[in-house]
Amino acid sequence: MINHIISAEEKKFLKNYDITAYDRPSLTADMAVFAIRSGSEQPEYRKDPEKRLGVLLIRRGGHPYKDCYGLPGGFAQKQESIEETAKRELKEETSVDNAFLEPFGIFSRKGRDPRGWIVSNAFLALVDAEKYRVRPGSDAWEAAWFFIDLEVEESKKHVRRDSADITTLYRLKLEKEDVTISALVKETRSFAGHLEKTGYEILEDEGFAFDHAEIIVRALIALRERTARSGRIVFDLMPEYFTLYNLQEAHEIILGEKLLTPNFRRKMAPFVTETSRQVETGAGHRPARLYQRNMEAFYDKSFEY
Amino acid sequence: MINHIISAEEKKFLKNYDITAYDRPSLTADMAVFAIRSGSEQPEYRKDPEKRLGVLLIRRGGHPYKDCYGLPGGFAQKQESIEETAKRELKEETSVDNAFLEPFGIFSRKGRDPRGWIVSNAFLALVDAEKYRVRPGSDAWEAAWFFIDLEVEESKKHVRRDSADITTLYRLKLEKEDVTISALVKETRSFAGHLEKTGYEILEDEGFAFDHAEIIVRALIALRERTARSGRIVFDLMPEYFTLYNLQEAHEIILGEKLLTPNFRRKMAPFVTETSRQVETGAGHRPARLYQRNMEAFYDKSFEY
DNA sequence: ACAAAAGTGTTAAACTTACACCCATGC
C-alpha cells in the first residue's frame, strides 16, 4: 500500500514539468569481467600450468579511442534499471550471461569522455573462464582476455600537523599474446582533520580507452578487499566442480600471497561438499577430489569467513 | 603522460557526435545523513538520557510529494562530479559541511520518480549531531532530525531444489516531536544456481517521498555492515573529544546489541588517545575521561578491527 | 548509603598460525 495520493494539483505540476529543461548526463554501465585463467602451456611434465587473473576487454573499432582497449559496457536505456543495463550489455558484447555482478563505483569526473557529460556505473563481474570462450568479434568491437598484473610501484606517507596524505602508485599491466597495455594510477588517501577521502588520478596511459585504466585498478582493489573480507565471492570464479587447490589458487592470485594449505582447507570445510568425483588422472601426481559449494552454508546469512 | 593522440578523424567524429540524440536520465545525489542524538530529557537524576540514531530529512514544500519527507539531495550539474554534487547539495540544504560521505547504492528503478527518468546516487553521510543544529528552513524545504527505528518484522527462508529465497520484512519508523512516518520494505535475497542477487520492494509507505523509504533502509543496512566490519566509520559520528562509553553507545545503537565494556575498551585502546580532560562533572557518578582519535592508527593502512 | 556510570583483572574457550608429516602418481 503506497498511500501517496496524487492530487489534481500535483497532476498539473507533473504535466507541466519539463525534464529536458535541465542539463542531463548520459549514463553507462561498464563491467570489469574477471576470471582465473591458465597461463602459458604446461612448463614440464608433472608441473601444472601457472594460473593468472584475467580481465575481458574490448578493442574499440570506432571512435573515440579507436583501437584502444576498454571495458565492455554501454548506455542505459530509459525503461531499464542500471543493473539491467549491465546484464544486457554484458551479454550483447561478450556473451557472458548470468554472471555475478556487483556495483563498485561511479565515475563522473569532468572530461572523462570526450563525447561529453557521460557518467559511468562500474560493475565487478566474476565468471568461470572455461565457460566463456570469447566470440570472434566484429568490426565494431572485438573481445579478448588479458592477463593482469597490478603492482605497487611506490607508497608514500606524508604526515603534517593536522592532516596526512598517503599516496600509492599502481602500475597496471595487461597483456595478451601480441599486445601489452600499461598505465600508472595514483591513489591519494587524505585525512584532513578527521575526514578521510580517497582520490585517483591517471598519470600514464598507454592503450586504454577513456579512464578505464583507473576503473580497472579500482575494480581490482575492490575485488581484493571483498576477497579479504569474506572469500565467498571467490566461488563465483569457480566452475561447478573444483578442487580445493583450485580454490586456494584463486584466493592466492587475488590476494597476491601464498596461503597455508592445511589452514585454508579447514577454513573452507564448512562451505564445500566433497563429491565422489576426481579430477582426471595422468598428471604425475595424486589426483585431487572434486568439490561443490555447500549451498546450505551460503543460504545462511551468517556466512562469512 | 596520457598518450592517446586525437587524430583529425577522431576530431571530426567528435564534432559530429550528437549526445542529445540518445535518451538520457537526470542524475541526482541523495544523502542519508546520520547522527547519534540524545532522546527525551533526563529521566531522573544520575541516569543519562537515552541516545538514538537520527536521520536528517527534508519536508518537501513543492511538488511532487508535497508535504512528504525525503532525503536531502539534488540534481547533478554538468561541470561537477557526483561526489561534488553530494557535497554541494548537503551544504545548501542542511548546512552540513565536510561530513564523511560514502556512496552505497544506485537507485534507478523504472517509475521511481513521477517526473520521469531520474537516477539517484545515494550517499551515506555521518556527522556529529551537536555540531549541526538544523536551520529554520524556508517554504521550499525544511530540514528536521528524525529518530530511527528499524525492525525485522518477518524473515522467511524458502529453499527449493536448486535455488532459494530469503525474504526479510523491515519495518522502518521515523519520528520527531509531532510527526511519525513509517514504511514496510521487503528484502529478497535469491540464490539461483550459484548466483546471488538482492532486491528490495516497498510494500507500505506513509509519508516518504519517492522511494526514499527504501533508500533509508538500505542506508541503515549499509551502515550496520560497515560498522560490523570495521567500526572505524563510527568515529565519524563522534565529536572531537568523546568518552569511551559514548563510542560504545554509538556502536550499540548501530549494531542493535549490547557490548561488554571491558572487551570493547581493550579493542578500542589502539585507536584512541587519552586526554587530560574530563567530562564536566555533576552527574552523580564518576566523571569519564575524554579521548581523541589516535590519528597515527588511522593513517595506518592496516587499521581494521 | 546507594545507584549509576567509569574502569580493571582474570580465566576459559575459540580461533589462527606454523610446521611436520604421510599419500598417490607417472616418468
Added chain:
DNA sequence: GCATGGGTGTAAGTTTAACACTTTTGT
C-alpha cells in the same frame, strides 16, 4: 626413486567472550 601436487595432525600463540570486581561521584 623422486618430484609434484593432494591431504592430515598437532601444538603454540593469539584473540575473544564472559564475568567478577573496584572506583568515583552527588544526592
